[in-house]
Amino acid sequence: MPVLYSFRRCPYAIRSRYIIALLGTSVHLREVILKSKPSELLSLGGRSSVPQLVDVDGVRYPESLDIIFWALACSDDKKVVNELWPADSVQRNRIKAWIDYNDHFFKHWLDRYKYANRYPEYSEDYYRKKGELFLSRLDKRLSAKKFLLGEQVSLADIAVFPFIRQFVAVNQKWFDSTQYHNVRRWLASFVNSEMFNSVVMVKYPAWQAGQKNTLYPAY
C-alpha cells in the first residue's frame, strides 16, 4: 500500500487528501508532528516537508502536486479524473494559472497575514490587503461560475480552497463582514461538505513505527 505522510492542518496535505478521497485511492496515512518528524520520513532525505507519498515501488512523491498527479494517474475513475483535470490544454492552463498564483503569490501574503507579529515591517492590515487581491479575483470569477473553471469542481478549486480557509480563519469576523459573497459560498461548499468533515479532516494520532496501519480514506 502507498504511504502518505500527512499533517492534518497543512493546506498542501489537505488538498492531497481531498483529491485522494475524491478518487477513492487507498493509502496508509501517517500523521506527522512537524516538530518531531519520524525517522522514516527524515530518512527519505532531502526536504522532509509534508505531504509526501511513497508508492508501492518505493517511488517518492515529495510535493502535494506530485501526489495529486500520481493519484490522478492511478485512478480508474476516468470520469472524475476528467472533471478534475480535463484533457483540454486551455482548461489545464487555467487550472495551472490559479494554482501558480495561489502557491507563488497568495501563500507569501497568507504567511505574513497569519503571523503578522513575525513580520513587523508592515501591519497586519497591509498583509491582509495584499492577500485580498486574490480574494477579489476569485470572487469576480465565482460571480459568473459556480467553480473556478465552470459548473464543476476542478483541481483548481481543490488546490486553492485550503489556503483561502486559512486566510479566512485569521479573522473570521472580518471575512463575514466583507463583500466576498461568492468566495464565501464557494468556500462553504468545501468546508461544510461531508467529504471534508468526515473524511479529509478526521483526526488521527501521530504515527509511530510498528503501529497498526491507518487506511485512508477509511472506507
Ligand SMILES: N[C@@H](CCC(=O)N[C@@H](CS)C(=O)NCC(=O)O)C(=O)O
Ligand atoms: N511545496 C510543498 C510545501 C509543503 C509544506 O511547506 N508543508 C509544510 C506544512 S504546511 C511543512 O512540511 N513544513 C515543515 C517543513 O518544511 O519541514 C508541497 O506542495 O507539498
